[in-house]
Amino acid sequence: MPDALAVRNLQKRYGAVHALRGVDLTVGEGELVGLLGPNGAGKSTLVKIAAGLVRATSGEARVAGARAGSRPARAALGYLAELFRFPGWYTADELLLLHQRLAGSTGGAAERARLLELVALTDARNRRVDAMSKGMAQRLGIAQALVGEPKLLLLDEPTSALDPVGRRTVRLLLEELRGRGVSVLLNSHLLSEIELVCDRVVILLGGDVVTAGAPHELARPRGVELETDAGVQTIAGATREDAPRLVAEAVAAGRRVYGVRVLTSTLEEVYLEAVGGETD
Amino acid sequence: MRPISAVWVIAGYGFREAVRRKMFAVVLILTLLFLLLYWLANHFVFSQLSGITPPADVNVDTRTFAGAFLTGLAMFATLFLGVVLAVFLTLGVVGGDAERGLLQPLVVRPVGRTTLLLARFLGAAGVVVAYVLLVYFATVVITGLTGHWWPDRVAWPGIELAGAAVEVVALSLLGSVVLASTANGIAVFMLFGAGLVAGLLGTIGHALNSHSVKTASTIASYALPFEGLYQDALRMITENASGLTGFLLQLGPFGGAYVHGWGIRVWSAGYLVVVLAVAAAIFNRKSL
Numbered sequence: 072m073p074d075a076l077a078v079r080n081l082q083k084r085y086g087a088v089h090a091l092r093g094v095d096l097t098v099g100e101g102e103l104v105g106l107l108g109p110n111g112a113g114k115s116t117l118v119k120i121a122a123g124l125v126r127a128t129s130g131e132a133r134v135a136g137a138r139a140g141s142r143p144a145r146a147a148l149g150y151l152a153e154l155f156r157f158p159g160w161y162t163a164d165e166l167l168l169l170h171q172r173l174a175g176s177t178g179g180a181a182e183r184a185r186l187l188e189l190v191a192l193t194d195a196r197n198r199r200v201d202a203m204s205k206g207m208a209q210r211l212g213i214a215q216a217l218v219g220e221p222k223l224l225l226l227d228e229p230t231s232a233l234d235p236v237g238r239r240t241v242r243l244l245l246e247e248l249r250g251r252g253v254s255v256l257l258n259s260h261l262l263s264e265i266e267l268v269c270d271r272v273v274i275l276l277g278g279d280v281v282t283a284g285a286p287h288e289l290a291r292p293r294g295v296e297l298e299t300d301a302g303v304q305t306i307a308g309a310t311r312e313d314a315p316r317l318v319a320e321a322v323a324a325g326r327r328v329y330g331v332r333v334l335t336s337t338l339e340e341v342y343l344e345a346v347g348g349e350t351d
Numbered sequence: 352m353r354p355i356s357a358v359w360v361i362a363g364y365g366f367r368e369a370v371r372r373k374m375f376a377v378v379l380i381l382t383l384l385f386l387l388l389y390w391l392a393n394h395f396v397f398s399q400l401s402g403i404t405p406p407a408d409v410n411v412d413t414r415t416f417a418g419a420f421l422t423g424l425a426m427f428a429t430l431f432l433g434v435v436l437a438v439f440l441t442l443g444v445v446g447g448d449a450e451r452g453l454l455q456p457l458v459v460r461p462v463g464r465t466t467l468l469l470a471r472f473l474g475a476a477g478v479v480v481a482y483v484l485l486v487y488f489a490t491v492v493i494t495g496l497t498g499h500w501w502p503d504r505v506a507w508p509g510i511e512l513a514g515a516a517v518e519v520v521a522l523s524l525l526g527s528v529v530l531a532s533t534a535n536g537i538a539v540f541m542l543f544g545a546g547l548v549a550g551l552l553g554t555i556g557h558a559l560n561s562h563s564v565k566t567a568s569t570i571a572s573y574a575l576p577f578e579g580l581y582q583d584a585l586r587m588i589t590e591n592a593s594g595l596t597g598f599l600l601q602l603g604p605f606g607g608a609y610v611h612g613w614g615i616r617v618w619s620a621g622y623l624v625v626v627l628a629v630a631a632a633i634f635n636r637k638s639l
Binding site: 143188 | 356357360361366367368371448452453455456457458459460461462463637
């Protein structure tokens with residue numbers, strides 16, 4: 072079974088600007104990979120090459136084993152652009168019907184109803200796009216990307232216009248999709264979101280992959296926090312394995328232990344370390 | 352999805368987009384206004400025709416002259432309105448829609464960019480052809496019923512006029528692949544204007560028998576074949592006019608073509624195919 076997305080030594084140059092400098096990346100079946108990096112790091116370029124919207128200068132990108140941009144590759148993916156718009160006169164149902172026809176989906180009305188329910192837009196089935204809030208349109212965009220049951224979902228900032236409830240809806244949706252074996256490449260600036268849902272994180276900087284791995288692998292130990300009747304004490308340098316010993320020592324010293332917490336760096340700290348504090 | 356089915360789906364998408372634009376309603380209102388004014392012009396011209404008496408030694412068929420002049424004027428207006436429609440339906444199909452984020456969700460579908468572009472062409476061309484034929488035949492009927500004058504050939508001029516508008520659809524589509532919407536609209540209208548000027552120059556060149564002006568006009572007719580088709584359509588409405596009447600009509604401004612017949616029709620068809628092929632080739636390589 073080929074990877075949902077396999078990128079090898081991918082390079083993209085816009086004139087003198089190197090948007091990608093030999094990126095390697097894979098998204099396995101049912102895997103949810105988060106793409107992070109400051110603006111201009113090459114994230115959107117990478118997603119657009121995978122979607123067949125931009126041609127790579129060199130290297131290779133394959134979607135479900137097919138060359139990115141080819142008909143089989145496009146048939147295997149769903150895509151939501153960072154900046155997208157749908158014709159305002161379409162209702163939610165009509166828009167999904169259009170995309171079903173273009174994707175060759177045979178799901179019919181049942182698929183449309185299921186997708187609208189998935190993004191909590193069942194009540195807006197007959198509402199026109201131009202009468203929708205930005206968040207509703209964004210959720211409709213996700214439903215549109217899911218038409219035809221794609222193997223790979225490419226989401227470019229899918230929660231940028233959503234309120235906390237909408238973001239939670241999307242997060243739960245992503246977890247459900249992972250459960251169904253759909254692979255997702257999620258490009259987002261929301262680190263907390265990536266940390267919560269992604270199996271792996273890839274951090275790009277200046278067109279290069281600077282860090283990659285599971286969030287818990289990337290996190291560094293920062294010590295152990297012990298809460299006793301003498302107050303909260305942080306033992307720097309201690310690890311998870313040290314926790315039982317530290318509790319035993321405190322009890323032996325006559326302290327009443329109320330809690331113990333292993334401290335690790337957050338994804339935000341990992342990210343800032345990887346990009347060197349670089350911002351836009 | 353089979354490409355043929357995809358073509359209809361996207362052509363239907365383009366058609367719905369076209370008829371929902373305010374511009375479409377504006378063109379329809381302007382067209383109705385134009386047809387009303389055109390009927391009034393015919394009514395007054397032909398009702399006063401009996402009062403126009405050319406000098407005894409000048410043998411001019413005033414009914415043919417008036418009918419052909421008015422029909423020529425209507426054909427110019429029809430082509431102009433058809434071009435306005437063609438440009439506004441296609442000026443942002445690629446560049447404009449990509450900037451607004453409307454194009455990307457369609458392009459990533461398995462239909463293919465060439466199919467997408469061809470479908471948008473067919474959608475716009477269908478609307479423009481229907482519009483031009485409707486207005487052209489309406490003006491012919493108005494002149495025929497009001498002034499009892501009918502063109503020497505009725506169907507072919509309409510078909511050529513519609514063909515001229517389709518050439519503009521293709522040029523505007525090509526422009527939309529390489530230019531932003533506003534720049535494309537300006538460029539296509541400038542080409543249209545250049546074509547009309549070249550046609551008028553050709554008429555002047557033939558009246559003055561200037562070889563260089565005639566050559567320049569001929570080159571322009573082939574470079575911008577919508578002009579050649581329009582001129583040929585004008586030629587055919589008075590194809591059988593002869594003598595002084597025919598000579599005066601040839602002097603224009605709605606005179607006959609000097610590049611005409613199957614040569615320009617075949618050339619126009621080939622030109623259309625090449626323009627669309629170039630547009631598709633560029634679109635297939637374009638980053639979105």
